[in-house]
Amino acid sequence: MEILDTLIIGAGPIGLNCAIEAQKNNLTHLIIEKGTIVNSLYNYPLYMRFFSTAEKLEIDEIPFISAAPKPGRQEALEYYQGIARQKKLNINLYEKVLNVSKNAEIFEIKTTKATYLAKNVVIASGFYDIPNLMNIPGEDLPKVKHYYTEPYPYARQKIVVVGSSNSAVDAALETYRKGAEVTMIVRHSEISKSVKYWVKPDIENRIAEGSIKAHFNAEMIEIKENTVILKDEKGEIHEIDNDFVLAMTGYLPDFDFLKNSGIEINGDCLNPFYNPETMETNISNLYLAGVVCGGKDTHLWFIENSRVHANMIINTILSKS
Incomplete structure (x- = not known):
């Protein structure tokens, strides 16, 4: 069975960005996504407009062109799904990750459809799927x-x-x-x-x-x-x-999944442990990216300020190899 350099859980904007950085650095990658590309955005209200302006939602310095000062849901879907097509990212859709375990230096990732092996795993699963x-x-x-x-x-x-x-x-x-x-x-x-x-x-x-x-x-x-x-x-x-x-009481990350993956969860806000300089968790070569990093403080991280996570993670992976 092929051993991937990087397996990414979640095809949101930050997950896509992680895959792009892996691809640029000749690391084999696969994104596993339980829904469609940028599934959380797809499930946003139909006429929602972002708080951020278009340039602050860009990934990989690819221009996000919007006719309005604040882009809407449909424009974001076109932008991010277009990038996935353009970059020919490896993505498996409508496949849910059930378990992540580590044996020596290799992760085994079991999903609803298959089992995969990877040297590094990035959890970029967001929080929108579990109501508070x-x-x-x-x-x-x-x-x-x-x-x-x-x-x-x-x-x-x-x-x-x-x-x-x-x-x-x-x-x-x-x-x-x-x-x-x-x-x-x-x-x-x-x-x-x-x-x-x-x-x-x-x-x-x-x-x-x-x-x-x-x-x-x-x-x-x-x-x-x-x-x-x-x-x-x-x-x-x-x-x-x-x-x-x-x-409209908010949403939460899948804490059970994080705990079952071996990640330490701390404090009243259930903050998952990670190194803020590398995004690596207490499990070596298991990383967090995007809004999932905030635990119950889901307002701490969003697209605009977590785009940097991809570079931090891939640079750490490269430095180790």
Whole structure:
């Protein structure tokens, strides 16, 4: 069986960048991806626009041309999938990695389709596939959605949006403008300061005028078939009519997979261990790249500031060989 120089888990922007750097340095590579190329971006809301400008999303100095100041989801899909085609990267799609183990100096990677051997493994799997659950009664009802794609299914419906981040604000504004009756439930005292600066005044004005209702310092405690139950900042319980719940409560890396691969997980935020100068974990020749490095602090790493991980990892691999 062929022993690869580098096997990369995840075909997101950072995984692609790692493969490009491996290819440029004549290292054999293979990307294993459980979905399509840049699968997380594919599952973003259809009309989402990035916070970053196009040049800050570029990889390998390949220009990202966008007609708008902030590129959208479709432009990003075209850009990254186009790079994968242009560079002829080795990618296996719709194949999930089940286990990574090490025997002496060689990794064995088992997937849903095959087993592979590699000298080095890079985990660039992101975090978008595992919702951060509220763990309350009724969260498993069909009307509860942890992913939001577009507003049209929610026209003329009573919608509860849980959260106050960019995804929650976008969902609240878009569904409101398509005729939904929107109520936001926010754990904190205000809309998150990280919300896109051109959107934040919009949501705050809609709340101030009463077009969108908002309960601050509040939490959802139960979801029923036709209502939801929340506790407000005074500790009082309210039950309100409801058709759909959009639980925009964030997402998490696959911590079980990281632990089973032998990676140390530390602290309340479940930070995976890695050397910030090399991105190597406590397992020799096993590396982390991209947003997975942040553990539960999923706001720490994103495309713009983790593009450098590819060079750091490949340079470390080359220095060892």
